[in-house]
Amino acid sequence: MPEISIRIDLNDDADRWRYRCPAGHTQWTAVNHHFWCAACAKGWQDVDPVFEELHDLKTGETIHRDRIAFVEKRPSPIWA
Numbered sequence: 001m002p003e004i005s006i007r008i009d010l011n012d013d014a015d016r017w018r019y020r021c022p023a024g025h026t027q028w029t030a031v032n033h034h035f036w037c038a039a040c041a042k043g044w045q046d047v048d049p050v051f052e053e054l055h056d057l058k059t060g061e062t063i064h065r066d067r068i069a070f071v072e073k074r075p076s077p078i079w080a
């Protein structure tokens with residue numbers, strides 16, 4: 001079991017702005033074992049919309065999906 005190092009609230013705008021996809025977007029979605037970025041998927045950049053690590057804008061670190069726990073203060077139908 002990997003150690004959880006950060007907890008992200010998907011409904012918290014501050015968290016959304018802090019953690020970015022590898023191309024620097026905020027429009028990513030957490031799926032079971034990876035992430036998917038809507039901005040990358042639009043295809044105007046040569047990047048893979050599926051990735052396993054988020055970039056922490058504040059510390060400059062890259063954090064693997066296994067080390068991230070998601071908390072939600074409000075239930076969100078998008079990620080249910």
Ligand SMILES: [Zn+2]
Pocket residue numbers: 021022023024025037038039040041
């Ligand atoms: Zn992206």
